[in-house]
Amino acid sequence: MRLLDMVTANRIQGGDVDAFEKLIEGHKNRVFNYCLRVVGNYHTAEELSQEIFIKVYRSIESYDWRKASLSTWIYSISRHTCLNCLRDEKFHQTELIKEDFEDTNISLEGQYIIKEDWTQLARAINSLKLEDREIVIMKDYLGFKYGEIGLITGLPPGTVKSRLHGIRMRLKKILGDQNGLK
């Protein structure tokens, strides 16, 4: 797989638009959702996602296939870009609540219940500190492996695993407390 990454990077460096488009198509939704869950704002996440892929293209010469996969490298750039955004801007995180459900098979009551449940979880994740939020988003929401998260965040995989365990405990407690109040 790493050799394929090297070939892809070389092609993009050479100006191969098809290779670059394929790379974007393969990663855009996950990158976008990562930005969305970290910064908490839809339009900012969209702008950041574009900025990330532009950075990927402009710094493709610096990609070293021996150190990490292309995917891990892209998410490292994504992480730095989101962190810079949160640090540099006076940024107000708005809650992400999906107002409209397009799935008409679910009854209105069912939709309300589903909306309430995941909204609570989304709120709970948003309430975590940034370092914890990005770990739970990468592992539990986007399905990254511990090793990949370690490479992206600079933490040993064992540390990621133990932190995630603690984060999950806290999330369950937060959600349990919220449910208890109802």
Place this chain on the structure above:
Amino acid sequence: MGSNKQYFKLLKEIPFEKCPDDFTARVVNHSGILDKKEAGYNTGTQRNGSSFYSIACIFTAFLILLVINYNVGNLNKYSTDMLSTNTIAFANQLSKSFIITFVSPERNDVK
């Protein structure tokens, strides 16, 4: 809510948003890759590299043909016992010719 099962079930319900349809086109337009495409895919280094590779392949093929031609032409003259000796002698002669031709043309003593 305390169980892992409920936690992961709720996680799956958090919407996985999709990028706008024109996202890829916007990124490609703003990245500058289209300017590079107009300039041509290969840089000068890549072009020189592919020419050298082609010449090396042709030269190697020529050498292989020489060896095959020599051995096939002499199969009816020599027995199999002598074939390996003949091949070694041929390789020796070829290397001498190479040295005379490409390395030191004035070295007539290697003849």
